[in-house]
Amino acid sequence: MRVLLAGGGTAGHTSPLLATADALVRRDPSTEVTALGTPRGLENRVVPAAGYPLELVPPVPLSRKLDADLLRTPARLRATVKAALEVLDRVRPDVVVGFGGYVSVPAYLAARRRRLPIVVHEGNAKPGLANRLGARFTHHVATSFPGTELRHGVYIGLPVRRMISTLDRGDLREVARAHFGLDAEAPTLLVTGGSQGARRLNQAVLGAAAAFASAGVQVLHVVGPNNDVPAPGSTPPYVVERYVDRMDLAYAAADAVLCRAGANTVTEVSGVGLPAIYVPLPIGNGEQALNAAPVVDAGGGLLVADETLTPEWVADHVPALLTDPRRLVAMSKAAADVIPLDADERLVDMILAAVTA
Template sequence: MTSHHLPASVLLAGGGTAGHVSPLLSLADCLRRRSPEIAVTALGTESGLESRLVPARGYPLMVVPKVPLPRRPSPDLLRLPVSLRAAVAAAERAIDETGAEVVVGFGGYVSTPAYLAARRRDVPIVVHEQNARPGLANRLGARLTDFVATTFPSTVLPHAVVTGMPLRIEIARLDRGARREEALGHFGLEAGPITVLVTGGSLGAQRLNTAFEATVGVLRGAGVQVLHLTGAGKEFVPDLTGPGPTYVVRPYTDRMDLAYAAADLVVARAGANTVCELTAVGLPAVYVPLPIGNGEQRFNAADVVAAGGGLLVDDAALTPRWVHDALLPLLADRVRVDAMAEAAAGVGERDADEKLADLVAWAAARSRAGQR
């Protein structure tokens, strides 16, 4: 833990997706644990996920207009100077009204105006990049500060130090073995069989849902137990005729800590938050990157796959035949599964929130000393 004192007020900018909001809230909680009197304010938009999650966690939210940064010529590009100017002005007001001594940006729509406003107000900036491939906002932010944190060692940004992903404390401090009995009971699972957690995140992943729904009987026949989180509105009733362990289907759970404690292996997308949670708790995984966007999900999983803690499977290859031909032999090899778990834990980072808080304190100290 750093010897530097935290600033009295911090403005945390990020929103739009859980990938930005989750680490923002984890840092906010860490700052508050360290210094209960610190003023922590979030900067977001009226329509993003942050508009619901930030107030629910007990933090004030100030809003800026949403400023999409187009990747190619479009009408949005012509409107950009006007809309960006309004967003920067709103971010400057947030800095002034909160007396923020440090601005921390997590990327996305909100961070660009926050970085520009902080630069104009001469307030130090801390950047946190969640993905292996940095987005436009954080590529800009990293040029304006020496305080840049990345989740993955492979991320290329100026001045970057690897902190990992700030995680919810119930995940970061999870002891899977100690909580396993409670976890199995929570989901109505059995204590003996090897257990697979299938999850496509809060929205679900149709490719995963289709492949596993078609192989319920095959999995149960092989002695495999499954906890399948399908996403809201995508659940199905599994065919539990015939012998074998149970197959539990839920649309979602607000107790992912217990889902992880119940599992021996996970099949999931490769969002940065998912990869970091699974490695932090030492869970081996089959990562199925989302086949859209700029391909960052494949890069997110690259380090843990290279270390032997996970497998990478193309979305199109995740079929019922793959479950039969590839997954079942893997699950039958407990020595390999255990080795993958150890390898995953070896690249996991449980203290990223503390490391990022250290960076905030260091930025504030440098600013107080008149340095940048």
């Protein structure tokens, strides 16, 4: 079987694409997977690094409205659909899977033209434009969060990397804390602003460093690849990292997380049973608050507005949560029960069903 996976831009789209590629090959090692992206996205680095071929089409700038203009295929869209048709004719996939984002629009339109089966996977709680278009062309549509409104949508979750879906935090805790130079015993907060980091989170948590130290709470603070922040020297440790490749170790070291609410972050953090304080990014189409909502509603996390997150708020609320083991255990269980971590396997089932339908 040959499968074309269309998606790219940020880690938000490339991560589920790669997790799905790996699951397809695990299921049947003879499966040929090709990725489709655009020239500027993260896919240009991470897809070849993962060992999959990458085909490129020119990007299409989209207006936010799914309107008649788009379907009347203006010139640039026509050019990129033509490029996608050339890829289909060369790669000859049995099925085209889209993860949303700009590259999925030409992928869906070209697949429809060649009458190929289409599978749509929506990563965020609020569907984007590309996937709303794709869902018009197929019945094989998957969502990452319960309650997402998308035509034909079936809730399966978001495919995540195996090192996270198979993680046993208890087994790895000691190794993980040693890896980051953390104390073996102290309650531990992980801070992450997603793949880019988040200045607001960085300032608020660093500004409360003294409150963590006096409560005996240590911090593993991932500040983002472009942020240079000195670690406050304190006991127990306050460790600063710019980017962590082994997020399984970061999750295993932690007792709770303070984070943005990107779709992968919510799935990984709650799926591995970590209590979380979610501070949704207040831009975009509002998807981050919606991503965290099912976990928060179930009692697995707290939702804090960006403007509420000051050093004072952090000092008043977060050390107290970290030193309340009973509350942490209840939140952990509630979080793990809402979010499944087998979406990669379920999406493979859906892809196979689309091919044989």
